[in-house]
Amino acid sequence: MTAVEERPAAELGSPRLRKEDQRLITGRTRWTDNITLPGMHHLAMVRSPFAHARITGIDTGAAKSASGVVTVLTGADLKDEQGALPNAWAIIPEQKAPEHPSIAVEHVAFAGEIVAVVVARTAAEARDAADLVDVDYEELPVALDLKAAAADEVLAHPDLGTNVSAFWEFDSAAADTGGDVEAAISAARDGGVLIEREYRQQRLIPAFMEPRSIAADPTGEQLTVWSATQVPHFVKIFLALVLGIPEHKIRVIAPDVGGGFGGKLQFTPEEVLTVLAARRTGKPCKYTETRSESLVAAHHGRDQWQKITLAATKDGTVTGLKVDLVADMGAYLGLVTSAIPILGAFMYNGIYKFPAYHLSCTNVFTNKAWTDAYRGAGRPEATFAIERVMDELAAELGMDPIAVREKNWIKHDEFPFTTVSGMQYDSGNYEAATAKAKELFGYDELRKEQQQRRESVDPVQLGIGVSTFTEMCGLAPSRWLGSMGYVGGGWEHASIRMLPTGKVEVITGTSPHGQGHETAWSQIVADRLGVAFDDVEVLHGDTQIAARGLDSYGSRSLTVGGMAVLAAADKVLEKAKPIAAELMEASVDDLEFVDGKFGVKGTDTSMALGDLAFAVFQGHKLSAESEHSLDADATFDPLDFSFPHGTHLCAVEVDTETGRSTIRSYVCVDDVGKVVNPLIVEGQVHGGIAQGIAQALFEEGVYDESGTLVTGSFVDYLVPTAADLPAFVTDRTETPSTTNELGVKGVGEAGTIASTPAVVNAVVDALRSFGVNDVEMPCTPHRVWSTLQGRAADTPAAPHSAQSTSMSQEGQA
Amino acid sequence: MIPAAFDYHAPSTVDEALALLAEHDDAKVLAGGQSLIPVLRLRLAAPEVIVDLGRIEELRGIREDGDALVIGAMTPHHAVETDALVAEHAKLLALATATVADPQVRHRGTIGGALVHADPAGDLPAPAVALGAELVIAGSGGRRTVAAEDFFEDLFTTAVGEDDLLVEIRVPKHTGWGAHYEKFTRVVQQWSIVGVAAAVRLDGDSIAEARVALTNMGSTPVRAAAVEQALVGQPATAEAVQAAAAQAAEGTSPPSDSNGDAEYRRHLATVLTRRAVLAAAGA
Numbered sequence A: 001m002t003a004v005e006e007r008p009a010a011e012l013g014s015p016r017l018r019k020e021d022q023r024l025i026t027g028r029t030r031w032t033d034n035i036t037l038p039g040m041h042h043l044a045m046v047r048s049p050f051a052h053a054r055i056t057g058i059d060t061g062a063a064k065s066a067s068g069v070v071t072v073l074t075g076a077d078l079k080d081e082q083g084a085l086p087n088a089w090a091i092i093p094e095q096k097a098p099e100h101p102s103i104a105v106e107h108v109a110f111a112g113e114i115v116a117v118v119v120a121r122t123a124a125e126a127r128d129a130a131d132l133v134d135v136d137y138e139e140l141p142v143a144l145d146l147k148a149a150a151a152d153e154v155l156a157h158p159d160l161g162t163n164v165s166a167f168w169e170f171d172s173a174a175a176d177t178g179g180d181v182e183a184a185i186s187a188a189r190d191g192g193v194l195i196e197r198e199y200r201q202q203r204l205i206p207a208f209m210e211p212r213s214i215a216a217d218p219t220g221e222q223l224t225v226w227s228a229t230q231v232p233h234f235v236k237i238f239l240a241l242v243l244g245i246p247e248h249k250i251r252v253i254a255p256d257v258g259g260g261f262g263g264k265l266q267f268t269p270e271e272v273l274t275v276l277a278a279r280r281t282g283k284p285c286k287y288t289e290t291r292s293e294s295l296v297a298a299h300h301g302r303d304q305w306q307k308i309t310l311a312a313t314k315d316g317t318v319t320g321l322k323v324d325l326v327a328d329m330g331a332y333l334g335l336v337t338s339a340i341p342i343l344g345a346f347m348y349n350g351i352y353k354f355p356a357y358h359l360s361c362t363n364v365f366t367n368k369a370w371t372d373a374y375r376g377a378g379r380p381e382a383t384f385a386i387e388r389v390m391d392e393l394a395a396e397l398g399m400d401p402i403a404v405r406e407k408n409w410i411k412h413d414e415f416p417f418t419t420v421s422g423m424q425y426d427s428g429n430y431e432a433a434t435a436k437a438k439e440l441f442g443y444d445e446l447r448k449e450q451q452q453r454r455e456s457v458d459p460v461q462l463g464i465g466v467s468t469f470t471e472m473c474g475l476a477p478s479r480w481l482g483s484m485g486y487v488g489g490g491w492e493h494a495s496i497r498m499l500p501t502g503k504v505e506v507i508t509g510t511s512p513h514g515q516g517h518e519t520a521w522s523q524i525v526a527d528r529l530g531v532a533f534d535d536v537e538v539l540h541g542d543t544q545i546a547a548r549g550l551d552s553y554g555s556r557s558l559t560v561g562g563m564a565v566l567a568a569a570d571k572v573l574e575k576a577k578p579i580a581a582e583l584m585e586a587s588v589d590d591l592e593f594v595d596g597k598f599g600v601k602g603t604d605t606s607m608a609l610g611d612l613a614f615a616v617f618q619g620h621k622l623s624a625e626s627e628h629s630l631d632a633d634a635t636f637d638p639l640d641f642s643f644p645h646g647t648h649l650c651a652v653e654v655d656t657e658t659g660r661s662t663i664r665s666y667v668c669v670d671d672v673g674k675v676v677n678p679l680i681v682e683g684q685v686h687g688g689i690a691q692g693i694a695q696a697l698f699e700e701g702v703y704d705e706s707g708t709l710v711t712g713s714f715v716d717y718l719v720p721t722a723a724d725l726p727a728f729v730t731d732r733t734e735t736p737s738t739t740n741e742l743g744v745k746g747v748g749e750a751g752t753i754a755s756t757p758a759v760v761n762a763v764v765d766a767l768r769s770f771g772v773n774d775v776e777m778p779c780t781p782h783r784v785w786s787t788l789q790g791r792a793a794d795t796p797a798a799p800h801s802a803q804s805t806s807m808s809q810e811g812q813a
Numbered sequence B: 001m002i003p004a005a006f007d008y009h010a011p012s013t014v015d016e017a018l019a020l021l022a023e024h025d026d027a028k029v030l031a032g033g034q035s036l037i038p039v040l041r042l043r044l045a046a047p048e049v050i051v052d053l054g055r056i057e058e059l060r061g062i063r064e065d066g067d068a069l070v071i072g073a074m075t076p077h078h079a080v081e082t083d084a085l086v087a088e089h090a091k092l093l094a095l096a097t098a099t100v101a102d103p104q105v106r107h108r109g110t111i112g113g114a115l116v117h118a119d120p121a122g123d124l125p126a127p128a129v130a131l132g133a134e135l136v137i138a139g140s141g142g143r144r145t146v147a148a149e150d151f152f153e154d155l156f157t158t159a160v161g162e163d164d165l166l167v168e169i170r171v172p173k174h175t176g177w178g179a180h181y182e183k184f185t186r187v188v189q190q191w192s193i194v195g196v197a198a199a200v201r202l203d204g205d206s207i208a209e210a211r212v213a214l215t216n217m218g219s220t221p222v223r224a225a226a227v228e229q230a231l232v233g234q235p236a237t238a239e240a241v242q243a244a245a246a247q248a249a250e251g252t253s254p255p256s257d258s259n260g261d262a263e264y265r266r267h268l269a270t271v272l273t274r275r276a277v278l279a280a281a282g283a
């Protein structure tokens, strides 16, 4: 087999199996918790069982004298060196926030907050001694209900004087991107249609597979920190800023990381405390959270109330949209907590040409775990609201929900299109994706079956849900981030090293944690440099290797990081060309680069890139002035976001006797622009849909009236598995992005954003003939049944009785 | 997730195990560990001594003994679920066992562990009650036999005392009976929100005998005696079964939790009982 035959004609678009899967799936890699260093200490955290309390005393005596214990640290010990955890995004200059300590000093504001750290020679001894730390608390009243908290009924942080962190507004008339919503609403009130709804975005827990873990080694010249994080570069800079460690004395490594979904886009108390413990003891320290700790203390997602007012004319043309949000920050502001609802603020108008838009958002503190990024971050909330309410408009007018959408959506020949929220959509074809989805779904036949079931009052009703979504991908143009109050930038960096033997090392500033960057980036480089896929190695996640980068989140890796890789490859070729000309004694203008070789046009003289790399390595034939390297660095800062879209259709059977909703079929046609690897895209879509369905039907982070997390284990926090999901029918249309050369748009969050409203719309559609127009998420059997009975659908906030009692019973035994 | 330290013993006979239990005050029996180990890891229990029954061969296996099947307490769920004798004579038990958790758990967890654990949402107590199983308990004073209906005393509390072992489950043969276990959950892998165990013997088209018991409708499994009586002599039709099943929630006191309140569970019991009985009757 020749090298040429090994390479597909083009790597881009080829469904390569992921090169990282072998080691990830078989566990033949080193996760953070596998890192063991000589003399390593282990940490156990003591966490507050109370949601809101003053710490009146901590007795660490017994713990300190327990077997194997090195030291026990409290807030009093660390208060002068722990600094404050950062919020990197003030959405308004006057944004209020309590100081965010890694370890509580006098006051705890949510159940799960760390109050003491035990450092011991083994993990078991640390855990044993944690039970011996005796903390006295004086309980304080708790702020839990979001709306009551917004009204400052009880203060989550009495010293702050209010629970309201910020109030943010966008108005299309003021921004000159559209008309006046109030005018549209009054016009709709007489003579048009006005839909007013309130939706709940329940609290979700990211529940990544690998719990968070940190190891810190203070024994070298540089402090080395391993962390199961999405953002090693952030961790490095914040360790410097928060703890005052000189930046050049820090090395952060994110080894293989088992999932994140935004839940590991954070600079965490646990990272700070592990580093402080290592610094204090002078020994390597490691902390790995338990699943229970992960559920109570790793940041949560969503948690909003959404008031939606949609004005339209009687023919279904929307004239205005007004959105009022109340968003739960939880107890503190994490890295980008405050901005999460605002990242959705530009997407409430969805794929539609609305003439007027207004959004307000009130960010509120409560005594719960703090919220932050979770797959989609603001955009699932926005998409849910608009796609739910478009179905309501259709129902009100007796129109088909797809017809109502079509009346309002941007047509394919209207791109680029500037929306009422001021975003410029690059490209799209909603007509094509919708037509394909309808056909795959058998839309018309299912509607017929639905009608029959309604007429026969079948105990199992059929509902059809539509979701035509778009989202903004590729965080983000640095200029835009700056204008929004974010402290950082949104560019990405890449380096390419041409090794003497012709192999290639690609260094990316993105930080994959399951997505398959190693494969996709190899494909990009293989095509651009004309080398074999297997000859490319992708390195990442170690600040000593990938010195510059802004990591992975916000569907940015390919659209921003992949572009940086491409730019670096181009720079390699730019550097190589004059050297090739020199070596082949030709003029630069006579060279062409084809199939990995520089050739002199019109002759058969050529030189492969690999041979060139070797010649550069030797340097024998290079002039002294030449740079003896083909390596190149490049950064890419996107011109603008890209806007993937798609049409998702879901058929749900609702058993009206039990209230159970079962997904019968699910079809999606996504347009994520050009595709580098269809298999990876397929994987992202499947996982994303599953996660969105989880919000619609299964998952909810529930607290009881004292602020204890009821869903504190997977017995109560119900993450669905493959057995709970139908086979998804997926397809694509391909409308290239116009904001980057690869034409790619981003797919990491698409499924999650699109699927939730498709499922809930289907559940509501199944029940529409019973006069139902909403079911709160998750649409549990109990909620659906209660709604059908006309009862309040409040579900008791108590854990699965058997398990909880089993625990207390066994505990007494 | 690290349990507190404990001493570990792995006896190879029932007598040795009983002696260890008598000797140590704070000892706990380990069977498949599928309930006990999570409790230890969460430190909701911290016994000083663990007595592992895993090496006691005499506690494993399924055999016939006249009109009964005898199942050793340490027989794993997977063996019960796939055993030919169980399929023929106690199909209800096989069907219920197949709904427990996932294959990994069913290969480790045991029938004895599930019964002694006596989780109100566990799936095996109700079929044991419905089939009129008898449980053989060994203690310092010898062996005694307790009827399933008397075995479950309260949440997580059975007739098995601290120094006792459950050794065998004797299930009267229900050869030729139709059976069905209707388990209601939100996700596939979950404890029952409500479960209904039903076995019926048909005589022609009508129901000659019926056994119905409910999971998670109270602190112990509930025998739906009123339903059983109402079914006798009835045709196995939707209307007749529905009328009988309407009494399923009588005398129950189900829990309220995040999966639903008590009223919802009472309603579910009637719907699921109808479905279970109809399925058992092959209707």
Ligand SMILES: Cc1cc2nc3c(=O)[nH]c(=O)nc-3n(C[C@H](O)[C@H](O)[C@H](O)COP(=O)(O)OP(=O)(O)OC[C@H]3O[C@@H](n4cnc5c(N)ncnc54)[C@H](O)[C@@H]3O)c2cc1C
Pocket: B028, B029, B030, B031, B032, B033, B034, B035, B036, B037, B053, B073, B074, B099, B100, B101, B102, B105, B108, B109, B110, B111, B112, B113, B114, B116, B117, B119, B121, B122, B123, B124, B160, B164, B165, B166, B167, B189, B190, B191, B192
């Ligand atoms: C993920 C998961 C999901 C599950 N889902 C379900 C489900 O859907 N339905 C369901 O019914 N169960 C479920 N279970 C529980 C499972 O059925 C367990 O196997 C069972 O509850 C306990 O059996 P075991 O053999 O593992 O007992 P262990 O956990 O070893 O012991 C349980 C208790 O019984 C005592 N014990 C055990 N054997 C004896 C004996 N012979 N004599 C005296 N005392 C004894 C122990 O001391 C302990 O207190 C699940 C478990 C897991 C881990």
